[in-house]
Amino acid sequence: MDERKRDSMIAYLRHRMDDVGISPDNLAALLATAPAGSDTGRYRSAGGDTWSGEGEMPQWLKQAISAGQSIGHFELPCGTPARPATQTQTGADWKNDPFAGSPLARSSHARQ
Known part of the structure; x- marks a missing residue:
């Protein structure tokens, strides 16, 4: 992204933040509390x-x-x-699966 586009985007974001009442301090606090x-x-x-x-x-x-x-x-x-995949999934109807037998039907979990 060139400098002019970057500056334009920053100005736009600051304007939108002002419109909805978000201060740079609010944003910094949120980013500081987000878990790694x-x-x-x-x-x-x-x-x-x-x-x-x-x-x-x-x-x-x-x-x-x-x-x-x-x-x-x-x-x-x-x-x-x-969310992690659940081990037991119920209610799936695979008889009409258009990908049955294709590489898409083979997940990385099935190869283990």
Whole structure:
């Protein structure tokens, strides 16, 4: 991002913070109290794997997108904590699974 775009974004964010009553001190206090490693992830697979959206895209997401799924399908709502996959999932009906037998059906957990 060039310097001019960066300065413009900072001015915009300061303006929006003023509009809703957030001071730089409020923001600094929030950031100081956030626990280390509290990144909740931005995308989550059905198996519980998460990705923050930074760095290289994980294989599970690459495979889903190449199979025609939209990345938005895996996006978490803002503020949703990433939860680990449950060991027993009930109520799943796999008989109509369009990915049965494909690489998408094989999770990293199944290879262990």
